[in-house]
Amino acid sequence: MAIKEFFEIPKKFKTWSLALMGVGILAVVLGFFVYGTGDVHHKTRFWASLLHNSVFFLLVANASMFFICATTLAWGGWQMSFRRVPEAISTAVLPLGIVALVVLLAIAWGGHHMTHIYHWTDEAAVEADPILKGKSGFLNLKFFTVWTIATVVLWYVLGQKMRNLSREIDEKGFDSAAEARKYIWKNTVWAALFIVWFSLTVMSTVPWFWLMSIDAHWYSTMYSWYTFASSWVSGISVMALFVVYLKNKGYLELTNDEHLHDIGKLMFAFSVFWTYLWFSQYMLIWYANIPEETVYFNSRITTDHHSGAYTFLFWFQFVINFLGPLLILMRRGSKRNYTTITIMAFVIIFGHWLDFYQMIFASVSPEHVELGWLDFGVAALFVGIIMYATSTALTKHPLISKNHPFIKESIIHHT
């Protein structure tokens, strides 16, 4: 079987990615003039939209590297036939990381005069507030800055190391089994380092800093897992989209229905996992019924006493992030069907994008849902960046790592 080693970007794909980026830049510029120059509420709207999209898409792109490291650490072989795809998606961490860093630091250092996003940046308010004062050892500008920069830089550096390790065997295979074993071990160690850093960031501190600190008085121990679950299931969906796209264009000859089935299983399983956290966070707070905790749900849920503006969005997520994937992806046939997987991947990504929207906007503007052209426009920018960065990375290196010791395991993979 002839294998097409190098991806050539179809003209249509390139046009789309550039057009989306163009639309996005236009939306940011327009948004800046419509909202970014107005009063503090307008500015909050503008910056919160940037925060929402940059954090969401950065975490989604970085989830691909988590996929690579998790499977590497588990000495998995099944993903080898399409591993270059998540590798390529993870290169988008560089442009998205730079954008996210600029946005996050601008919001944090802009302080409460610029936006009403991070309340804890207002020093006078912190002085007068025992709760915020108690948290100031963690929630302070210096630590925020250092930790945010370290997070993004190390994601990129460790990810780049994983990518380089994968690419360095393209030219020359292994002479002996011992050499191959050593190579696998080296991969394992670097993957482990990435996972450790990933746990210290995405699975714990980074959602606290970037998102949960919007409600600086409130906290939930489920929050980071919840954020991780959202970005991880969307990351898998992005991967599924690219795999299906490349298959349709006649690439990835060694990837077949069996691999797609397993990707579909991950989409299914982690949709359920997300729901588990979504529900657990809600139920614990509902059960305890302590005002300082229930405050989070005031804007998100309607009760007998008041109506939350985000009620519809909150329950709508239950439908598209849980019921949809659960019932549609449950059947074996639907996980092996390109069309179903594509549609469900779009649904899941959109659903979790809305989830992030709700996480941020129900806190910064609890009265009204203003989901509109600005949010979709800015999202287009980030989608365009991911498409552009991924397709560029795919052209530079062979699509299949033919010398990898586990490649045979992937070829004969059978669910």
Add this chain to the structure above:
Amino acid sequence: MAEKKFVVGSFKEEAVLFDAVKKVRKAGYKLHDVYTPFPIHGLDQAMGLRDTSIHTAGFIYGIFGTTTALSFITWVFTKDWPLNIGGKPHFALPAWIPIMFEFTVLCACVGMVLTFCYICQLAPFVKKHHFHERATDDTFVMAIECTPKTDENEVSSFLNSTGATEINVQQAETGWWLGTYDKDTKPF
């Protein structure tokens, strides 16, 4: 069920077995079943078995569990014996979700196990014919069912040509019957 006649061949190698299965099907013999010490990937496709529908059964049992749990708890806490628990509403759905979930899982898995046992005709105190004792140890056993027209010698020599090591003809009951392994050897 009536007793039937089988030609039984045993194999020592997985790869030989695979080829043999394909040849037997191609030759048009009636493959009764293949017994292996462990699950073998792709063997059911090679044998031409259809995909199992046990997961559909599992889904139905699961739905049954969810609805049973929900309706029962609802009846208990809203109609039969309403209690004030921490000022929560009587219809306290979030608190019931874990129980509904657990009951769904319980119904789905117990139901699937029982269905599986029934389909495979396995249960305590019932007996089934073993074509070869070592099918649970290290031998792959293939049983070919004989029809009135089958010539056993011909099938035996065919199996021999595919690489079977031990070949014999057995008269056996295919269904299950009550009995214990140490005493009864024949169905009654």
